[in-house]
Amino acid sequence: xxxxxxxxxxxxxxxxxxxxxxxxxxxxxxxxxxxxxxxxxxxxxxxxxxxxxxxxxxxxxxxxxxxxxxxxxxxxxxxxxxxxxxxxxxxxxxxxxxxxxxxxxxxxxxxxxxxxxxxxxxxxxxxxxxxxxxxxxxxxxxxxxxxxxxxxxxxxxxxxxxxxxxxxxxxxxxxxxxxxxxxxxxxxxxxxxxxxxxxxxxxxxxxxxxxxxxxxxxxxxxxxxxxxxxxxxxxxxxxxxxxxxxxxxxxxxxxxxxxxxxxxxxxxxxxxxxxxxxxxxxxxxxxxx
DNA sequence: TTTCGTGT
Numbered sequence: 001x002x003x004x005x006x007x008x009x010x011x012x013x014x015x016x017x018x019x020x021x022x023x024x025x026x027x028x029x030x031x032x033x034x035x036x037x038x039x040x041x042x043x044x045x046x047x048x049x050x051x052x053x054x055x056x057x058x059x060x061x062x063x064x065x066x067x068x069x070x071x072x073x074x075x076x077x078x079x080x081x082x083x084x085x086x087x088x089x090x091x092x093x094x095x096x097x098x099x100x101x102x103x104x105x106x107x108x109x110x111x112x113x114x115x116x117x118x119x120x121x122x123x124x125x126x127x128x129x130x131x132x133x134x135x136x137x138x139x140x141x142x143x144x145x146x147x148x149x150x151x152x153x154x155x156x157x158x159x160x161x162x163x164x165x166x167x168x169x170x171x172x173x174x175x176x177x178x179x180x181x182x183x184x185x186x187x188x189x190x191x192x193x194x195x196x197x198x199x200x201x202x203x204x205x206x207x208x209x210x211x212x213x214x215x216x217x218x219x220x221x222x223x224x225x226x227x228x229x230x231x232x233x234x235x236x237x238x239x240x241x242x243x244x245x246x247x248x249x250x251x252x253x254x255x256x257x258x259x260x261x262x263x264x265x266x267x268x269x270x271x272x273x274x275x276x277x278x279x280x281x282x283x284x285x286x287x288x289x
Numbered sequence: 290t291t292t293c294g295t296g297t
Binding site: 094095098116117118122123124125128129130131133134153155158159160162163166167170171286287288 | 290291292293294295
């Protein structure tokens, strides 16, 4: 029987060898992909990418990588749960005109630029046009107009209060600290059944939005805002301060997962405004009033 | 220099 075995072996050995080579390529390729993906994520987000504290279907997201920022896309909410990006004061690009809104085919959901038409809601950027364009250039600016970066926002919030906060981040906090990690996203109603119904087309409408500012480094600082949809828009910004813990409790997300327990407790447990110079900027008027 | 929608 040795002859027969060797015939089988002769027949299969080249196939196995080809399979082995293919597996090797796949392993090396996916290893390289994983290393590169991790490198990009680390460059774009300090202390890790937001993740869920306890996995639930509604905190589940997949990370979409863009030029200059990351978003956590939720297929259940048909929207993004967070956008995360870094800003640096030492490198600025000139900012060109606003490009058009674009569909993002990675979401799979048919979410076209006219998705919110006549709904009473604005297409509100999570990762902002101006700050990203100034920090990361024109290709990144175009990416901020992907529909995966939009959430339905009431006009008085988007064009007034939220715009004032974005302006203060770029004009005051960034020059003050030199570097910022920013994470912004929606907060949804506790009532899951209500959320299923409260939609613009396919997209679930948030009840509020958060924005977390972190100054990275050995002695990090953090400041967090929680802004409901139904604001007037002219309120002082510091009326909306909350702790990072509060936002984590409301969203089920862990925003800085690589932070040690002690560091997280100190940074996220309470509102600390010393050093931010809030009094000077809380009442600045918006650009479009 | 920083947000948008609507109507033409």
